[in-house]
Amino acid sequence: MSLIEVEDLRVTFPKAGVEAVRGVSLSIAEGECVAIVGESGSGKSVTARTLVGLTGQGATVTASRFDVRGRDARRFGPRDWRRLRGRFAGLVLQDALVSLDPLRTVGAEIAEVLAAHDVVPRAGRTEKVLELLDAVGVPEPELRAAQYPHQLSGGLRQRALIASAIAADPPLLIADEPTTALDVTVQAQILRLLAARRAEGTALLMISHDLAVVSSIADRVLVMKDGVVVEEGPTNRVLSAPERDYTRLLLAAVPSAASRGTRLSAIATGGVSLRAPLPERRIDHGSPVVEARGLTAEYGRRRVVDDVSFEVHPGETVGIVGESGSGKTTVARLVMGLMKPVAGQVWLDGSPWSGLPERERRPRRSVIQVISQNPLDSFDPRYTVGRLVAEPLGGPWKSRAARVAELLERVGLPADLAGRHPRGLSGGQRQRVAIARALAPRPRVLVCDEPVSALDVSVQAQVLDLLGEIQAADGTALIFISHDLGVVHHISDRVVVMREGRVVEDGHVDEVFFLPKHEYTKELLGAVPKLATTL
Structure with missing residues (x-):
């Protein structure tokens, strides 16, 4: 029996003048997993929320058929x-x-659902x-039921x-x-x-831009672009032998070992996706631009980084991977000089860097400059784009x-973006x-802390290609922190694997x-979902 049957669904936001969903038809049967994939703004989330009446204020929803369990x-x-x-x-x-x-404990949050749908009597809710x-x-x-959300890890x-x-045991x-912001082991658990x-x-x-996650769980997949379903069918067929150019481009944009040295923003033509090579990048194996030796850091009495050492040469990319809480971001803060180590030292261009007075x-x-995961949090919301970019520069405004x-x-x-605000x-x-x-x-060094984890696969591809071009042109070194091992394998020359503050393995990315x-x-x-594709 179908739980949901929708035909010619259209969702419009009149005030914004946007038709977010245009003619989508969708069915979901009992026990089935259907996935919707596509770029940001393709209409995935609007479609999903409309199915439970959460389209948003001011939205206009029409459909030739919209049945929920026969109603x-x-x-x-x-x-x-x-x-x-x-309940449903x-x-x-x-x-x-x-x-x-x-403002509520986790237990109270769950108990509200039990009470709202009268799942169990009050005495049995705890x-x-x-x-x-x-x-x-x-x-x-x-213990966890009595805690507040901020007291739990992302996975919990x-x-x-x-x-x-x-x-309420919904069907x-x-x-x-649901797994975008999680590291690979927690993602696997979810x-x-x-x-x-x-x-x-x-x-x-399932709504996701991670095609490997979709391939591991979905029976059928719908590919959306600009509010329209451009391709649909069994997951294995769509993701291994797609019929549409747009689907091929999405798949070609997925970073992996096979994509190393090529642009992820491919061109689809003649039924195949063509990846052009990135500009040649040279690594200067002489003196390192960053050298970290025996870095140790503590928060209170808890040791979060313990005897970490590595070096980065001009033009080289060193990836740092590990679970949440492994110490990756703390290492980045130590290298940036934003935190003082309790032991060890960082040298920048051969001169001491950490531990010096600011x-x-x-x-x-x-x-040395940083690119963070969420730039909006690091931008002053009052500043225009032009002022944000100009702030590190000196000299007259002209x-x-x-x-x-x-x-x-x-x-x-475009240059005219300078007058707009980042929001x-x-x-x-x-x-x-x-x-x-x-x-x-x-800068000679860019510290990239999860710079693409919040982006969809095609925008991620554009950003990674851009970093590759910058490195080739300027000889910039990258320290690239990510929980996405496919991204790290695509962009890195060497990789450092961290666990509980320590380096457990490091070396050339292919060897590791x-x-x-x-x-x-x-x-x-072993926790990384695998995407089987002919592209």
């Missing part, structure tokens, strides 16, 4: 939708910290909450959100980018959990304005602004990823 949803009012959510469909979103109420947390693999459920928060979504789960729900008969609608480091700050236009053009943005830009545009700002003082020696590295690589 005509076109006749539903707000009360009908409220009864449906939780549970919703799991990407950012559990935003989805969970920060026991049911603990049972649900245990079912989704949360350790020490009694996501599990708590899933517990809330399944509390359908809608998972909108995917196993979702697969277990499917095995028990729950249907799943007044001695400040004249050399231009040598000369800075010319340099800003040059930098924006270099990262593929009005897309995620890909904001990341390009962040790169332009980092390039402004002509193809012939790992440490059990933890093997565990990380």
